[in-house]
Amino acid sequence: MPFLVRGEFKIEHSLVFSLVKCFKFGCVMKSAPSKKNLWNSEQLFILNEILAQLIPSGAAGKIPSAAEFGVADFISQKVENHPELKQLFAQGLNYLEDLLRQSGKTAAELSDEEWIAFVSLLEQSQQSFFEALLRSTYEGYYSESTIRPFFGLSSEPTQPEGYLVTSDDPMELDRMLEPVRQRGVCYREC
Amino acid sequence: MNKKSVDVLIVGAGASGAAVAYALADLGLNILCLEQGEWIDRSNLPSTKKDYELHRYNKFSCDPNVRKLPQDYPINSENSPITPVNFNAVGGSTINYLGHWPRFHPSDFRVKSLDGVADDWPIDYETLSPYYDLNSRIMGVSGLPGNPSYPPYDIPLPPIPLGKLGNTLAKGFNKLDWHWWPSDTSILSRAYQGRNPCVNAGTCDLGCASGAKASVDLTYWPQLLQKGVQLQTNCRVREITIQPNGKAGGVIYFDPDGQLQEQKAELVVMACNGVGTPRIMLNSKSKEFPDGIANRSGQLGKNLMFHPLSGVVGLFEEPMEGFKGPMACSIISQEFYETDPSRDFVRGYGLHGGRFTTPMTFALGGYGLDNLMPWGAEHRRQFDEIYPYCAGLTIVTEDLPLESNTVTLDSELTDGDGIPAPKINYQVDENTQRMFAHGAARAEEVLLAAGAKRIVSSGGDVWWRAGWHLMGTARMGTDSENSVVNGWGQCHDVKNLFIVDGSIFVTSAAVNPTPTIQALALYVGDSIKKNQNLLF
Ligand SMILES: Cc1cc2nc3c(=O)[nH]c(=O)nc-3n(C[C@H](O)[C@H](O)[C@H](O)COP(=O)(O)OP(=O)(O)OC[C@H]3O[C@@H](n4cnc5c(N)ncnc54)[C@H](O)[C@@H]3O)c2cc1C
Numbered sequence: 001m002p003f004l005v006r007g008e009f010k011i012e013h014s015l016v017f018s019l020v021k022c023f024k025f026g027c028v029m030k031s032a033p034s035k036k037n038l039w040n041s042e043q044l045f046i047l048n049e050i051l052a053q054l055i056p057s058g059a060a061g062k063i064p065s066a067a068e069f070g071v072a073d074f075i076s077q078k079v080e081n082h083p084e085l086k087q088l089f090a091q092g093l094n095y096l097e098d099l100l101r102q103s104g105k106t107a108a109e110l111s112d113e114e115w116i117a118f119v120s121l122l123e124q125s126q127q128s129f130f131e132a133l134l135r136s137t138y139e140g141y142y143s144e145s146t147i148r149p150f151f152g153l154s155s156e157p158t159q160p161e162g163y164l165v166t167s168d169d170p171m172e173l174d175r176m177l178e179p180v181r182q183r184g185v186c187y188r189e190c
Numbered sequence: 191m192n193k194k195s196v197d198v199l200i201v202g203a204g205a206s207g208a209a210v211a212y213a214l215a216d217l218g219l220n221i222l223c224l225e226q227g228e229w230i231d232r233s234n235l236p237s238t239k240k241d242y243e244l245h246r247y248n249k250f251s252c253d254p255n256v257r258k259l260p261q262d263y264p265i266n267s268e269n270s271p272i273t274p275v276n277f278n279a280v281g282g283s284t285i286n287y288l289g290h291w292p293r294f295h296p297s298d299f300r301v302k303s304l305d306g307v308a309d310d311w312p313i314d315y316e317t318l319s320p321y322y323d324l325n326s327r328i329m330g331v332s333g334l335p336g337n338p339s340y341p342p343y344d345i346p347l348p349p350i351p352l353g354k355l356g357n358t359l360a361k362g363f364n365k366l367d368w369h370w371w372p373s374d375t376s377i378l379s380r381a382y383q384g385r386n387p388c389v390n391a392g393t394c395d396l397g398c399a400s401g402a403k404a405s406v407d408l409t410y411w412p413q414l415l416q417k418g419v420q421l422q423t424n425c426r427v428r429e430i431t432i433q434p435n436g437k438a439g440g441v442i443y444f445d446p447d448g449q450l451q452e453q454k455a456e457l458v459v460m461a462c463n464g465v466g467t468p469r470i471m472l473n474s475k476s477k478e479f480p481d482g483i484a485n486r487s488g489q490l491g492k493n494l495m496f497h498p499l500s501g502v503v504g505l506f507e508e509p510m511e512g513f514k515g516p517m518a519c520s521i522i523s524q525e526f527y528e529t530d531p532s533r534d535f536v537r538g539y540g541l542h543g544g545r546f547t548t549p550m551t552f553a554l555g556g557y558g559l560d561n562l563m564p565w566g567a568e569h570r571r572q573f574d575e576i577y578p579y580c581a582g583l584t585i586v587t588e589d590l591p592l593e594s595n596t597v598t599l600d601s602e603l604t605d606g607d608g609i610p611a612p613k614i615n616y617q618v619d620e621n622t623q624r625m626f627a628h629g630a631a632r633a634e635e636v637l638l639a640a641g642a643k644r645i646v647s648s649g650g651d652v653w654w655r656a657g658w659h660l661m662g663t664a665r666m667g668t669d670s671e672n673s674v675v676n677g678w679g680q681c682h683d684v685k686n687l688f689i690v691d692g693s694i695f696v697t698s699a700a701v702n703p704t705p706t707i708q709a710l711a712l713y714v715g716d717s718i719k720k721n722q723n724l725l726f
């Protein structure tokens with residue numbers, strides 16, 4: 001599990017994540033909200049399950065899901081810095097807790113398919129929350145530098161190294177442009 | 191508090207403010223520039239940070255309504271499908287612009303005579319040509335001379351590499367026998383005047399830490415300071431004052447401590463861009479000018495033009511490496527640039543082959559857009575099977591001037607100093623919509639000819655966060671009844687008040703505006719020098 005270092009959004013790898021894991025894997029853990037996180041451990045567990053559905057893992061598990069990157073911590077931080085999001089997230093998480101209650105199961109008992117159905121319901125009935133959640137998930141996930149090499153990018157900042165792009169051979173460029181030159185001037189004289 | 195009067199007061203230290211200062215700097219005049227932003231810290235730009243993409247959606251967004259920094263002013267664009275974007279600092283919007291550097295065509299200055307629309311400019315390509323050249327040398331422009339869609343001109347540096355993506359698209363154009371050419375860029379392909387060449391970082395909007403992209407804090411300002419031009423940062427101008435004799439007296443501004451100050455000047459030059467300039471001029475109300483200074487024509491704030499943009503994306507067999515290289519620049523096609531009477535629109539558009547984008551921006555809908563991509567299995571598929579293989583073309587249309595497309599003052603919204611915010615009322619013209627339809631179909635043809643397996647995104651909506659080019663809101667003209675400034679940037683109604691930014695464009699052409707904005711600013715500066723007897 002890579003620790004989170006996010007430039008100006010630097011967050012300590014909080015207690016939260018271990019709490020979440022603990023909850024998920026069944027240790028008895030009464031809600032013990034981290035001082036770094038807005039939500040109690042059950043809410044965090046739910047949020048992480050949702051995150052895992054928003055961006056699932058790929059390449060046979062090599063590309064981590066959004067839950068595995070601690071995106072929940074990122075989102076919590078963001079919500080804390082944007083008071084207008086607090087209410088929205090509180091409502092959204094309540095809605096999810098209600099859904100869970102209605103399902104008659106515990107969070108740990110739900111299958112992937114059931115979580116996907118939850119996300120679809122959320123998307124339809126809590127549009128503002130869902131959009132804010134999805135946006136924040138993409139922001140949190142793709143600002144994790146170790147994800148970039150999976151798509152060919154460097155995990156390093158783009159400056160100062162940048163990327164190597166070979167200069168075009170002037171002769172070859174000339175050859176490619178020959179048909180364009182052949183057609184002659186294509187602006188209006190005036 | 192009154193300060194010592196200066197000879198020339200320039201408002202705004204961006205692309206045009208710097209260029210006009212350069213033209214005036216050798217006269218021994220006392221020149222002061224007031225800028226609401228500050229110098230940017232090049233050692234701390236987002237492109238040097240691991241989470242660089244995040245800054246695009248935060249304090250380094252091109253959208254002032256997202257950045258919300260103290261030096262920014264909000265913009266009400268509820269009544270527009272496009273929102274204006276900018277940067278407020280020494281260097282202005284050249285800090286986060288993308289360095290694509292095409293000139294206007296000669297015909298762009300003659301649209302009324304040639305095509306019967308809008309108005310002709312009071313100046314022509316030939317007049318501006320030496321100023322384009324001078325500006326190219328100061329900014330450091332790369333490109334390949336000999337583009338048959340222009341009269342011949344020199345370019346100081348060889349072109350930047352086309353990259354895999356540009357090379358692929360070029361083949362498509364060649365197959366169709368359509369025009370294309372390597373882009374002119376204000377990005378260095380070689381070291382130049384103490385600046386480093388481009389390292390193909392691909393995040394030009396996040397500030398170029400290597401200094402390869404010509405922002406005027408790097409190109410013009412060091413020279414200007416050496417020549418004795420004074421620059422005061424964190425100073426926000428509220429209004430231009432008018433004297434009983436009908437001349438501008440100077441400006442009233444908020445100093446860095448938020449205190450109101452008055453600065454007197456013999457000559458005032460506005461360089462706040464196509465939204466910032468009409469805003470401050472509309473806010474400069476007096477008995478003589480109840481509707482804003484120099485606005486007897488009623489044209490101030492009207493005819494706002496943007497260049498509405500849209501894009502088409504194709505899916506290729508091989509990875510296109512679209513994140514490498516300058517974001518907006520690789521190749522340009524002007525096959526459909528000039529008017530062709532057989533089409534159902536007048537004027538034309540360019541097809542610009544920039545690069546693709548970085549992962550977060552892809553997930554959030556693309557640069558200039560706000561359309562979250564799908565979640566779940568489809569998200570995974572789009573990233574694994576589509577993202578690396580994409581190449582696209584941007585359709586850059588000529589926006590014609592409409593009086594109903596306006597910048598006015600918002601009655602409620604203000605900046606941190608209480609100055610009314612600009613409000614945008616804008617609709618995409620029908621002519622432009624027809625261009626989009628034509629352009630999207632042509633772009634698909636090129637992509638398929640270049641080897642795309644299929645089209646994954648075809649035109650569609652005009653890009654929202656892409657009001658990069660701000661033009662037309664204080665237009666030039668020979669007739670003081672229907673224009674704000676004359677052929678050399680002087681306000682018809684106030685002889686010692688000049689405008690040098692994109693506000694004075696008569697029409698927008700279908701190319702990025704900054705080479706023309708700066709050539710015009712140099713030309714206006716030179717004209718002031720030559721016509722000193724006409725200033726007062
Ligand atoms: C994301 C992005 C990409 C772009 N890409 C390209 C491109 O590839 N090619 C191209 O040609 N153009 C591009 N542009 C446009 C280009 O940046 C502008 O055309 C150019 O910077 C305009 O120059 P200007 O001097 O008119 O205004 P600006 O450069 O915007 O400068 C105006 C200055 O005035 C200051 N100011 C405003 N109001 C006040 C006030 N009341 N008091 C004091 N100071 C004030 C501002 O802080 C700012 O520094 C892009 C722009 C953006 C935002």
Ligand code: SF4
Nearest residue numbers: 388389391392394398
């Ligand atoms: S691609 Fe080139 S110009 Fe753009 S930021 Fe990187 S180094 Fe600068």
